[in-house]
Amino acid sequence: MWDWFVTTLRDHPAIALFLTVALAYPLGTFKYRGISLGTVATTLLVGILVGQLHIQISHNVAIVFFLLFLFAIGYRVGPQFVRGVAQDGAMQALFAVVVCAVTLATAYGVARLAGYSIGYGAGLFAGAATASSALGLSTTAIQALGMPPDETRSMVGALSTAFAMTYIFGTIGPILIISQIGPWLLRIDLAAACRAYEKRMGGTSHGSGTSWHHYVLRTYRLGEASSLVGQTVGEIEAGPGRSRCFFDQIRRAGQVIDATEATELKTGDVVSVAGSRSGLRALFATGTEEVEDLELLAVPVAGVDVVVTKRAFDGKTLTELAHMAPTHGIFLTRIRRGATGEDIPILPQTTIHRGDILTVVGQPQRIRASIGAIGRADFSDDQTDVSAMFFMIAAGALIGVPAIIVGGVPLTLSIAGGVLFAGIAAGWQRSVFPTFGNVPPAVIWFMNVVGLNLFIGVIGITAGPSFVAGVQQVGASLFLWGMLVTTVPTVFALLIGKYVFRFDDALVLGCCAGAGTSTATLGLLADRAGSQVPALGYTIPYAISNTLLTIGGIVIVTLL
Numbered sequence: 001m002w003d004w005f006v007t008t009l010r011d012h013p014a015i016a017l018f019l020t021v022a023l024a025y026p027l028g029t030f031k032y033r034g035i036s037l038g039t040v041a042t043t044l045l046v047g048i049l050v051g052q053l054h055i056q057i058s059h060n061v062a063i064v065f066f067l068l069f070l071f072a073i074g075y076r077v078g079p080q081f082v083r084g085v086a087q088d089g090a091m092q093a094l095f096a097v098v099v100c101a102v103t104l105a106t107a108y109g110v111a112r113l114a115g116y117s118i119g120y121g122a123g124l125f126a127g128a129a130t131a132s133s134a135l136g137l138s139t140t141a142i143q144a145l146g147m148p149p150d151e152t153r154s155m156v157g158a159l160s161t162a163f164a165m166t167y168i169f170g171t172i173g174p175i176l177i178i179s180q181i182g183p184w185l186l187r188i189d190l191a192a193a194c195r196a197y198e199k200r201m202g203g204t205s206h207g208s209g210t211s212w213h214h215y216v217l218r219t220y221r222l223g224e225a226s227s228l229v230g231q232t233v234g235e236i237e238a239g240p241g242r243s244r245c246f247f248d249q250i251r252r253a254g255q256v257i258d259a260t261e262a263t264e265l266k267t268g269d270v271v272s273v274a275g276s277r278s279g280l281r282a283l284f285a286t287g288t289e290e291v292e293d294l295e296l297l298a299v300p301v302a303g304v305d306v307v308v309t310k311r312a313f314d315g316k317t318l319t320e321l322a323h324m325a326p327t328h329g330i331f332l333t334r335i336r337r338g339a340t341g342e343d344i345p346i347l348p349q350t351t352i353h354r355g356d357i358l359t360v361v362g363q364p365q366r367i368r369a370s371i372g373a374i375g376r377a378d379f380s381d382d383q384t385d386v387s388a389m390f391f392m393i394a395a396g397a398l399i400g401v402p403a404i405i406v407g408g409v410p411l412t413l414s415i416a417g418g419v420l421f422a423g424i425a426a427g428w429q430r431s432v433f434p435t436f437g438n439v440p441p442a443v444i445w446f447m448n449v450v451g452l453n454l455f456i457g458v459i460g461i462t463a464g465p466s467f468v469a470g471v472q473q474v475g476a477s478l479f480l481w482g483m484l485v486t487t488v489p490t491v492f493a494l495l496i497g498k499y500v501f502r503f504d505d506a507l508v509l510g511c512c513a514g515a516g517t518s519t520a521t522l523g524l525l526a527d528r529a530g531s532q533v534p535a536l537g538y539t540i541p542y543a544i545s546n547t548l549l550t551i552g553g554i555v556i557v558t559l560l
Helices: 004-010 013-029 040-051 059-086 090-114 118-128 130-144 149-185 190-200 233-237 276-283 316-324 364-374 386-400 412-433 441-474 477-499 505-515 519-529 531-535 539-559
Strands: 218-224 246-253 255-258 268-274 287-290 303-306 331-339 357-362 375-377 402-405 408-412
Touching: 004 013, 013 040, 013 441, 040 149, 040 441, 059 130, 059 386, 059 412, 059 539, 090 118, 090 386, 090 477, 090 505, 118 303, 118 477, 130 149, 130 412, 130 441, 130 539, 149 441, 149 477, 149 505, 149 519, 190 375, 190 408, 190 505, 190 519, 190 531, 218 276, 233 246, 246 276, 268 276, 287 364, 303 331, 303 364, 331 364, 331 412, 357 364, 364 375, 412 539, 477 505, 505 519, 505 539, 519 531, 531 539
Parallel strands: none
Antiparallel strands: 218 268, 218 287, 246 255, 246 268, 303 357, 303 375, 331 357, 402 408
């Protein structure tokens, strides 16, 4: 039975590949105290185990999945990458560039010091930096060196061995250093720093919510003693220092009328008003009676995700947006930003950027009136512009083909690098011109997760036979060198982020997590702070580092 099973896998390697991912994925998603080994590491290890059966899979299979994965990376980080380089995130972008340069330099120095070959050195860089995409570009770069097939296979095997041995601490190390050691090293009380930041940004001492976020709909009857009688709806809604509130309808003499800005309130009116609980209590504290008018309360409320694309909204704070006509009568409940869709705290001074996804609620007609001014409704969750997507992949690959020979070394962006930049261009273009190249988040997730894991599975199965020999050759020293390559740039990032770039104490740890592309670290920081403020420092460094570390896979091979 066993012989039949092994023979079947050798004759049909596709079965071995799918079996590898099926076994590895649940292991990689298992978490202990918020820490997970990750699906990439487990897929590689299971692939290496399956590879002991000497199963041969064409590299062309791997490259197809890898190109889909690279395009997905570029598409996701495109808006933040362009904004970080060109606009207000310049300091955070520069910070990420410096951290990536130190990571590459540390890996290169250690590889030279330890006397590692190109394969081990490139794998050390990719694993210690948890740059799975760099592994693919290093593989492509090694295969482009023109060495004999046996030597190429041996070098790719060494690459996979080094990646597998260093990736584990590469994943866990930044989590421990940034979230646990970082606050002590930098003398930061993260929770207090986030509360102080929220206060400076106009938030309250009760958390990051504002009247944009916590809203209710109530109905009140106005008595003769009410200070609101005789005022117009517009005057009340625009009152200085008043919490954000909106009048919807009025019952007057048994008739229900719409509340316009020019409507003057009268004694006996029953009004329906939306706003924060505290704001409504203060507004209707005297001369009014809360009543239960079911007709006025039966207002259909819709929730819609809106992608910000209009320049008029780009760079505006929530306070500024609250006084713009298009936001009248709608409430903001969520802001998502960046490649990983991180939640951004809703604070009066929070700045909105093009590409942000705003979740707004309110009456359907008011939302419809606001969408055109803000951007576009994010309803397109099931239609993929397949033609545009594959054309961009093909165009990027063609751009990456040409090579320049310098000192006998071919310098090229490579097909993979070209596809990465094509994805960045497509993602940015989509955020600015929403009619172009839609790829829904679910499809991007599939290309990202499945594409990468199938690629890593092929690498692991192919490198399986040489893995044991590689471990015997380099021993535990490779793991220890990997710890050094992970630790040095991470500690360096903490120190320069605090003392050179002088990021706010509430943001500096998020910036370090982004520069290290460690999403798990950001999650622990948010839990420790009890706030989403660290995410404000995460998105731009993440986009820059994700791109530069990927390209580093080619650079490290060239340097070595």
